[in-house]
Amino acid sequence: MDLGRVKAIVKKDLREMFKSKYILSAVIGMPILFAIFIPLSTLYPLVAIDSNEFEGGDEFPDYFKDLFSQVIPNWDSTGAQGQILVIMSYIMYIVVLLIPIILPAVTASETIIGEKERKTMEALLASPLSEAELVTGKILSSFIPSVAGTAFAAIIYSLITNIMIYPFTNSLLFLDALSLVFLFVIAPLLSILSVELMILISTRVTSVRDAYQLGSLVVLPLMMLIIGIVVSYFFISVIALIGAVAILLTLCAIFFKIATNVFDRERAIVKLV
Amino acid sequence: MLAVETKNLTKMFHKLKAVDGLNLEIKEAEIYSLLGPNGSGKTTTVRMLTGLLRPTIGGARVLGLDISDNLQEIRSRVGHLTETPALYERLTVRQNLDFFAKLYKVPETEIKPRIEEIVDLFELPEKLDEPAGTLSKGMKQKVAIARAMFHEPELIFLDEPTASLSPESAKVIREQIIKLVKKEKRTFFICTHNLSEAERLSSRVGIINHGRLVAQGSPGELREMRKDETVTVFRFSTWESNTKEFFADMKIEIVEQNQEQKYVSVIIKDIEKQTPSIINSLTKNNFQLVEVKHEFPTLERIYLEFVELEGVPREENNMEES
Known part of the structure; x- marks a missing residue:
């Protein structure tokens, strides 16, 4: 694989993407929405309640206690309001992790189906690019803005959440080891998987608009997957998390192979030109 | 060595024979024009020769390389102008050329001077830093031709190169083609409907209809074949x-x-x-x-006679000329 060619595709795609107002607003707007609007609208109303007036209700089950006492050293002394806020913060963090699934659906539509829509694919296929170079380039050009957007959102989210929750926990919640694993391992893998699925969709649609619609169908199973991974960690073990990462890696490799077949010239000239 | 040599080159799409037993021999430094109505098999032929489609039967050698197992090398040594200019419209002309230069591994130090040189040749210098989307149809076509020639390929396939150009721009392109053939011994394979251009430019023309080569020779030889029709x-x-x-x-x-x-x-x-x-x-x-x-019979008359002899051109199909 010639990395120079891959780099050329990535540079070209990013240049094109950032000249599109739609893509630019999605790449900037979505992280802002997920990182600022969601925590403020869900956590802040709970934070705003006077601690003395807060009614905690029943105690959390033991496995919650076991799990969160590892995350918050003073879990037992944290009041019910603080405990609910901690749990909700983790749940909302999962929402932030939807960015690496949703953003590539937008960026990949632009870079792959956009080539088909604007009839630039044939010139690309007529060049000496190999199928693997083309797929790698396309994955990276969709992956970079999505991972950057996710990292930006995660940092802002962590900042806002920590500021809101610190008075209740007296310790910083994010970015802890778990959220870092999600940010730097799970999110990039989901991003890659999302782009690979969009490549498969590209053979079935003729316009970027159609791709957005069909792309939302890709997002759904991936959302289920991320929820499954989170649940596997919370309720089973670290080994389950490692297993989930291994499954993600395998899926990425399988779909990479399928995606390179999509760019087989003979097939691509019929489906993508 | 022949620049292009095809033997019984055939492409079938299901039951449709898009190209039917094509035998071509194109010498180096030759301008060969393939004439034919829409759906006659011109684009499919070029797509096979540039490794975008695999032949169903027969084979071909391009620049001495077998198209069945040297595709990447063939692609890197030929230039290909597709039917549409296919430029990245949000990028500038310079960025479009720079991108393809990198795909074709043009040395980094040569890219900038070559961009300057080629835009001068095609009379585009003032448009160099304009987004390609703002250019006229004719200018886009010139940029696309410049892109196909940018990596200095030995063999250049041009699909309808002057179709959307003004007479002056078409003249510039023709002059560049002739210059590249004479000075640098490049070979051109042109698919066109423009018969007068083919007559002026080509050393030989082939007439293709229903995927079959129905006539071939220099414009003079074709006229000789029909001299009794003067x-x-x-x-x-x-x-x-x-x-x-x-x-x-x-x-x-x-x-x-x-x-x-x-x-x-x-x-x-x-x-x-x-x-x-x-x-x-x-x-x-x-x-x-x-x-x-x-x-004397013009190439146009000869072409129309051959095409009519072969029957009414079939409808354009979506595998062809798309």
Whole structure:
């Protein structure tokens, strides 16, 4: 694989993407929405309640206690309001992790189906690019803005959440080891998987608009997957998390192979030109 | 070495034979034009030669390399102008050229000077930093041709290169093609509908219809094949009522007569021998002859005859010319 060619595709795609107002607003707007609007609208109303007036209700089950006492050293002394806020913060963090699934659906539509829509694919296929170079380039050009957007959102989210929750926990919640694993391992893998699925969709649609619609169908199973991974960690073990990462890696490799077949010239000239 | 050599090159899409047993031999530094109606198999032929489609039967060698197992090398050594300019419209002309230069591994130090050089050749310098989307159709086509030639390929496939160009721009392109053939021994394979251009530019032309090569040769050779169809026009200052009888008596076939325009078009079997004697007879018989003109068959007429002989061109199909 010639990395120079891959780099050329990535540079070209990013240049094109950032000249599109739609893509630019999605790449900037979505992280802002997920990182600022969601925590403020869900956590802040709970934070705003006077601690003395807060009614905690029943105690959390033991496995919650076991799990969160590892995350918050003073879990037992944290009041019910603080405990609910901690749990909700983790749940909302999962929402932030939807960015690496949703953003590539937008960026990949632009870079792959956009080539088909604007009839630039044939010139690309007529060049000496190999199928693997083309797929790698396309994955990276969709992956970079999505991972950057996710990292930006995660940092802002962590900042806002920590500021809101610190008075209740007296310790910083994010970015802890778990959220870092999600940010730097799970999110990039989901991003890659999302782009690979969009490549498969590209053979079935003729316009970027159609791709957005069909792309939302890709997002759904991936959302289920991320929820499954989170649940596997919370309720089973670290080994389950490692297993989930291994499954993600395998899926990425399988779909990479399928995606390179999509760019087989003979097939691509019929489906993508 | 031949630049292109095909042997029984055939491509089938299900039951449709898009290209049917094509045998071509194109020499280096030749300009070869493939003429044919829409859906005749031109684009499929080029797509096979550039490794975008695999032949169903037969094979080909491009620059001496077998197309079945040297695709990447072939792609890196040929240039390909597709039917549409296919530029990245949000990028500038410079960025478009720079991107393809990198795909074709043009050395980094050569890219900038070569961009400057090629935009000068195609008269585009003031548009270099403009987004490609703001250019006119003709300018986009020029940029696309410049892109196909940018990595200095030995063989260049051009699909309808001057279709959307103004006469002046088409002239610039033709001049560049001729210059590259003469000075740098490049080979051009041109698919076109523009018959007068093919006639002016090409050393040889091939006429393809229904995927089959129905005629091939230099424009002169093709004309020679149809020399018996040369029409001779006699124009008079006054029209005589016995003109038709005069030519009938001489056993000369009249193709057309026009009393208003005062001319008659005939087919003379032996032009060299018979024309002077016909002129003599006309003068002796007091016909007021003003002009005698031989109309040799044009490439357009020859092309239309071959295409019509082969039947009505089939409908454009979505695998072809798309």
